Amino acid sequence: MSVRETAAPDAIPAAHADTRYEMVVGLEVHVQLLTRTKAFCLCATNFGAPPNSNVCPVCLGLPGALPVLNERVVDLALRAATALECRLHETSVFARKNYFYPDLPKGYQISQYDRPLATEGHLAIENAAGEATSAVRITRIHIEEDAGKSIHDRFAGASAIDLNRAGVPLIEIVTEPDLRSAAAAGAYLRTLKQLLEYLEVSDVNMEEGSLRVDANVSARPVGAATLGTKTELKNLNSFSAVERALDAEFARQCDLLDRGQRVVQQTMLWDAGSSTVRPARSKEESHDYRYFPDPDLPPLVVSADRIAQIRRHLPELPAARRARYRSAFGLNAYDSEVLTASKSLGDYFEDAVRAHNDPKTVANWVMGEVRAALNASKREIDQFPVRPADLAELLDLLARDTVSGTAAKRIFALMIESGRGAAEIAQREGLLQVRDDTALRDWIEQVVVEHETEATRCAKGERKLLGVLVGFVMKKSKGRADPRRVNQLLAERLGV
């Protein structure tokens, strides 16, 4: 997570920006809601099911079938709107967005138009110090259903349609044109993604299409009060694609303006292969959608009680959690951010702290060993074999000097491999710290003999060699010797 790395949106200049022009960006983010069933029927929403297997008369648009709203959709949408501090509308209206396309079974998409669920929210973006430096205004959040998927490259001379996705619930989150750089857009998206993940309203997985971004971008002379003509960027399949596409399109617009030409309002498609934008064909252009209220669905009325309920059950959000890590655990801004990057990582950290009350040490282990192991195994924290209590057990051994730091790392590796507990491994592998003076003196004698030169020089006053000799002893003990005691005994032995 790199929310902080992008810092204040206006502090970062766009990569290709002509210093005479300013980039103005607004984003439209489609988020698939985390429901078991579709928005208006009982079909499953799981990703990767065989084509056209999660379908029924309703989402196939068979004649006579009718939509019935899944109330879970409303709850999740309200949760997102509440967290984005929107004005929630007691009454919102489903509307039909009419257009013909083979993956749109009814010939219209159920959406919300002039009376959306929520309006006028905002999302704060933080800088590296964890301070909210800017707020992106949210214009609106509305509920809609997804269309199916057209597959054009599978069969020669024919397109295939998979309607599993048809009717899957989405919310669209639209911002005001408040973003001034590609980096700012990236920061907004990463902050939003993290928030939605914390809220458990979505998988926010761009590869599976559960989060999709369109960007509206225009250029205007620095200092101008009015907005330039915008274009809409589509086909943005990662956050970095969003940023690169914005820079490319901004550069194209600046170039046009420099040459005294006009920007044409149109849809541009990002081509990740060539890192360029190209105009969409006219049929991918905007339609007259002939919106009107969907007569199959009564207006959506949400009671004040329901909203209060949602608000009460809102989880702790990332910004609040970061602040708490700084104040309650005494962590710095950087550590707080890394540990709260995902809700599950933060939960892991806190569970471990609950069992081993030394936040700084736990933080170091989670940020260091745990994250490295996750990266190496490409695993998610939820599937990590060393659970927070297991880590705490290990850190307890370490804190009591029962095992050395070196041994602890070895034990940790074995815990991942075997799934066994720290104490058991330490015992079985003989990694418990040795503090028995007889055994330690034995190793010291051997080292003094084997490294006579160093021992003699040290005894004669080259004190810095003491550390080297301690290292030899540690090595001989396979890391089990208590280094502090070795240090004392070795100093005694050499008379320094």
Added chain:
Amino acid sequence: MPAKSARDLVAAAFERANVVHAGSEGLNAILWSDPEAAHNEAAKVDRRLANGEAGPLAGVPVVVKDNIATIGSPTTCGSRILDGYRSPFEATAIRRLRDAGVIVIAKTNLDEFAMGSSTEFSAFGRTKHPLDASLVPGGSSGGSAAAVAAGITRVGLGSETGGSVRQPAAFCGVVGVKPTYGRVSRFGLIAFASSLDQIGVFGTTVDDAAQVLRVIAGHDPRDATSLDFPVPDYDERLPDLRGVVVGRPREYFPDQLDPRIAELCDRALDRFRELGATVRDVSLPNTELAIPAYYIIAPAEASSNLARFDGVRYGLRVTDHGLRGMYEATRSNGFGPEVTRRILLGTYVLSAGYYDAYYATAMRARTLIERDFADTFQSGIDVLFTPTTPTPAFPAGSKSDPYEMYLSDIFTVTANLAGIPGLSLPIGRVGGLPAGGQLLAPHFGEARMFAVARALEQALGGEAHR
């Protein structure tokens, strides 16, 4: 109703269908029937009867308008665009009927997608009036109306968007009921204009229709617009109509009304008075807005509802150059002229820049019409009485101007716009042709509407068909 076995009732219905030539060579009321399947189903009902498990309408044969989804038969909507389509699910109303022991013996003809008032606009040819083959039976549920009028079954299902049950009921001399919007599930009714559509019932008598409505009414979790409101028995019989106030809205008795129909209405109003009812003149001043509002709202919704018939997933597909060519060829070939006209009209009124001028304005007019009724019922009127249609059945092909055809719904569309229940019952004949009188009641006022209708039906007796 049933005293005979289900098999006897079904056999009698098919025999009658043969006698009256209900098929495509004759009345052309029936688009599909399967005597063997119906017989087998009847045998099952008879077994249930023998075990004492049969429902309240065990063995009653019914005809069903072919825009209501049934399993085991095609569901065509009277259109070529649904060529070869078979619904994998059944309408809630049909399920409830089958659970009650009713046997669906036929799917009946209709104006394509229920768009029409004469059953002339079916891809499968026009339905003829049972009394005079040169006349129309009304529409769009003309097939069911003609089948019931011809005595094939005592009851049938139709659908209403602007009068498509009440108007053909009046033309054919049977009882036709349009329930309150939300009273009967629309699940499985192929949508024409969703905010106006309701499944309606034909009956030989008020009782027949009331019993069927009782079975199909009630909340359905699969239709978000169906309302959770208790379903009464609809069997109330009043000894007289003392204390009942019948409103006579002057806008429904215009100069253009056939004077012979006006006379029959006066006779019916006299019967009401004789029964002890108070008849009061009332005004519904926004009535004149109904036809224009209806012909904006209904086509607008239809243009969207019919977008799914695109040749991609089911029904007719006519290939041509590319995707767009396929869409155009399929829809141009699949839809008839009246459906095409309404899709174009609806698409136009919803277009950017026209929405406020047309759709939004029509919705305001609709609110005014609703308020007219609400005010009237609030002022102490129990039911309104009007003619169902301005004229009796007209000759086929006589209304070549679409607007003239639209005017035959002038007294019925208001109930659909306001969502209130309405009922047409025979009140006499004009030149040998049936004329209908209409009762309109407040939302969910069906029980009172049926009680008043029964009282009038009884008071008129044989006059209703003279």
